[in-house]
Amino acid sequence: xxxxxxxxxxxxxxxxxxxxxxxxxxxxxxxxxxxxxxxxxxxxxxxxxxxxxxxxxxxxxxxxxxxxxxxxxxxxxxxxxxxxxxxxxxxxxxxxxxxxxxxxxxxxxxxxxxxxxxxxxxxxxxxxxxxxxxxxxxxxxxxxxxxxxxxxxxxxxxxxxxxxxxxxxxxxxxxxxxxxxxxxxxxxxxxxxxxxxxxxxxxxxxxxxxxxxxxxxxxxxxxxxxxxxxxxxxxxxxxxxxxxxxxxxxxxxxxxxxxxxxxxxxxxxxxxxxxxxxxxxxxxxxxxxxxxxxxxxxxxxxxxxxxxxxxxx
Numbered sequence: 001x002x003x004x005x006x007x008x009x010x011x012x013x014x015x016x017x018x019x020x021x022x023x024x025x026x027x028x029x030x031x032x033x034x035x036x037x038x039x040x041x042x043x044x045x046x047x048x049x050x051x052x053x054x055x056x057x058x059x060x061x062x063x064x065x066x067x068x069x070x071x072x073x074x075x076x077x078x079x080x081x082x083x084x085x086x087x088x089x090x091x092x093x094x095x096x097x098x099x100x101x102x103x104x105x106x107x108x109x110x111x112x113x114x115x116x117x118x119x120x121x122x123x124x125x126x127x128x129x130x131x132x133x134x135x136x137x138x139x140x141x142x143x144x145x146x147x148x149x150x151x152x153x154x155x156x157x158x159x160x161x162x163x164x165x166x167x168x169x170x171x172x173x174x175x176x177x178x179x180x181x182x183x184x185x186x187x188x189x190x191x192x193x194x195x196x197x198x199x200x201x202x203x204x205x206x207x208x209x210x211x212x213x214x215x216x217x218x219x220x221x222x223x224x225x226x227x228x229x230x231x232x233x234x235x236x237x238x239x240x241x242x243x244x245x246x247x248x249x250x251x252x253x254x255x256x257x258x259x260x261x262x263x264x265x266x267x268x269x270x271x272x273x274x275x276x277x278x279x280x281x282x283x284x285x286x287x288x289x290x291x292x293x294x295x296x297x298x299x300x301x302x303x304x305x306x307x308x309x310x311x312x313x
Contacts, residue, residue, distance in 0.1 A: 001117075001120065001121060001124060001164050001165070001166060001175070001176040002164065002165050002166075002167070002168050002169070002173040002174065002175055002176070003162055003163070003164055003173060003174040003175075003176065003312070004064060004065055004066070004131075004163040004164065004165050004169055004170075004173055005060045005061065005062070005063045005064040005065070005162075005163040006060055006160070006161070006162050006163070006280065006283060006284045006287060007056050007057065007058070007059030007060030007061070007062065007063075007160070007161050007284055008056050008059060008158065008159065008160040008161070008277070008280060008281040008284040008285065009052050009055035009056040009058075009059060009158065009159045009160075010041045010157075010158045010271065010281070011041045011042055011043045011044060011047055011052070011157050011158070012041070012044065013041060013042045013043070013044060014039050014040075014041060015039060015040050015041070015042050015156075016028070016038070016039050017031045017032060017037065017038060017039070017153065019146075020146060020152065020153045023146045023147050023152070024146065024147050024148065024149045024152055024153070025149070026149060026153060031153050034246075034248070035153070035154060035246050035247060035248075035268070036246065036247025036248070036250075036266075036268050036269055037153070037154065037247075037268055037269060037272045037273075038269050038270065039269075039270055039271075039272070040155065040156030040157075040270075040271055040272030040273075041156050041157050041158055041271060041272075041274075042141045042156070042157050043139055043141060043142075043157050047139075047157075048082035048139055048142070049078055049080055049081055049082040049088055049137045049138065049139040049142075049159075050082045050083065050086070050088050050091035050092075050137070051082075051091075052137045052139065052157065052158065052159035053076060053078075053088035053089075053091060053092055053135040053136075053137040053159050053161065054091060054092055054095045055159065056135060056137065056159040056160050056161035056277075057092050057095075057096070057133060057135055057161040059161070059284075060133075060161040060162065060163055060284075061163075064163050065169040065170055066131065066169070068096050068098060068133065068163075069096065069097065069098055069099070070131055071098055071101055071131045071132060071133045071163070072100065072101050072102065072129045072130060072131055072132070073101060073102045073103075073104075073120060073123050073128075073129035073131070073132040073133070074089040074090075074092055074093055074098065074101050074102070074103045074104070074132070074133045074134075074135070075089055075103075075104045075105075075106065075116040075119050075120060075132065075133075075134050075135075076088035076089035076090075076092070076104070076105045076106070076116075076134070076135045076136065076137070077105075077106050077107065077108070077112025077113055077115070077116050077134070077135075077136040077137075077276045078105070078107060078112065078136065078137050078138055078275070078276065079107045079109050079110075079112070079138070079196055079275060079276070079303075080138045080139045080140055080142055080143050080196070080203075080275065081105075081107075082139060082142070087103070087104075087105025088105065088135050088137050088159075089103045089104060089105050089135060090103050090105070092133065092135055102123070102128065102129060104119060106119070108181075108276075108302055108304065108306050109194065109275070109276065109302030109303040109304050109306060110243050110245065110273075110275050110276050110278070110300055110301065110302035110303065110306075111181060111276065111300050111301070111302035111304075111306040111307065111308050112136055112275075112276035112302070113134065113136045113160075113276050113277070113279055113280055113298075113300070114179055114181050114298065114300055114308040114309070114310055115181055115306075115308070116134045116136065117134070117164075117176065117179045117310060118179050118181060120132040120134065120164055121176075121179060124166040129166070130165065130166050130167070131163070131164070131165045131166070132163070132164045132165070133161065133162070133163055133164075134161065134162045134164065134280075135159065135160070135161045136159065136160050136161075136275075136276045136277040136280055137158075137159035137160075137277055138155075138157060138158065138159070138274055138275035138276060138277050139157050140155030140156060140157055140203060140272075140273070140274070140275060141155065141157050143196055143198070143202035143203045144202055144203045145201050145202055145203070145204070148201070148204060150204065150205050150206065150208055151194075151203065151204060151205035151208065153272075154205070154245075154246075154272055154273045155203060155272055155273050155274075155275075156271045156272030156273060156274045157274065158271060158274040158277050158278075158281055159277050159281075160277045160279075160280025160281045160283075160284055161280070162280060164176070171292075172292060174290070174296075174312050174313065175312065175313045176310060176311075176312050177230055177311045177312065177313055178226055178229050178230050178310065178311045179308070179309075179310045179311075180222070180225055180226055180229060180308055180309055180310075181306065181307065181308030182306065182307055182308065183304070183305075183306050184214065184218060184304070184305035184306055184307055185304055185305060185306075187214060187305060188207075188210045188211075188213070188214045188305065189207040189210040189211075190304070190305055191304060192206065192207060193205070193206075193207045193210050193211045193214075193303055193304075193305060194211055194302075194303030194304070195303065196303075205303075211245075211301075211303070211305075212246065212248070212249060214301065214305055215243075215245060215246075215249045215301035216249055216252045216253065216256075218301050218305070218307035219242060219243070219249065219253050219299045219300065219301050219307060220252075220253050220256050220257060220299075221307070222299045222300070222301075222307050222308055222309035223237075223240065223253070223257060223297055223299050223309055224257075225309065226297060226299075226309035226310065226311045227297070227311070229311075230311045232295070232311070234257055234258070234259075236295055237259070237263070237295050237296075237297050238263065238290075238294045238295050238296065239263055239264075239265055239286075239290070239294060239295075239296045239297070240253070240254070240257075240259055240263055240264050240265065240296075240297050240298075240299065241265040241279045241282045241283055241286075241296060241297070241298045241299075242264070242265075242266075242279070242298075242299050242300070243278050243279055243299065243300040243301055243302070244266065244267055244268040244271065244272075244273055244274060244278035244279075244282065245268075245273050245278075245301070246268070246273075247266065247268055247269070249301075250264060250266060250268070253299070265282045265283070265285075265286050266282070267281060267282055267285060276300075276302070279298045279300060283296070283298070293313075294313075295311065295312070295313055296311070296312040296313075297309055297310070297311050297312075298310045298312070
């Protein structure tokens, strides 16, 4: 599979840590020292998960080698839907008038982008699709509780979009060599570690320590697994794009595998936790620094629990 184009969208409203002090008593220094977050973005009144997905797709199309109407598969990922019936993928299909496309919306928390890649991989393998659009979008602000001292300050809004083809179109395209994911609901707090229950105060992280421990373990393991599957060495990896949940998790993974700061792509300090969109946003923001020979590994850990990695050349 080949990445033909990539784009992202971030709302304009910037929320600093000081916003939370009167709401939950947490100071800027407390939040920053424990999470690495200084600011995050939030949508305006006329924006939502679906509109951000459309904007991200529009930004990806700027460098697309084909018309979006030729896409025959659209997959979206989100755990913060604007509409519980209409997925972001369907909103994108309607906006761009993409006829005859197969359209799917999924949620595997912060692993949704990698699971979307696997869905595309399966459709390509069975000959059911040739060109795909993945949109991942999170409006965390619609669900988070700002007074929650455990996690109310973590969340940011944003979206990413990736055009992917079965065949190569131009020489500069990035090749997705391997993708691997696994469900981990059987370990630790599993289905209770991170939750989003609309009738019970929305997004919450009642067992943050358990999430931290397992994210450190399984994001590291996912990198090692994908490298072994790809017949690579750790020294062959130029960049790591980790899910942006907590800078201490990211630093732990980097230290464990002996990656230096220049190899780790981060945006959590500016954007907070943007859920399943975080790694796509990270890649989109840094495309200029990647060369044709760069080897990139994405690693994620999601509520539920789940983990995965992708190796991109």
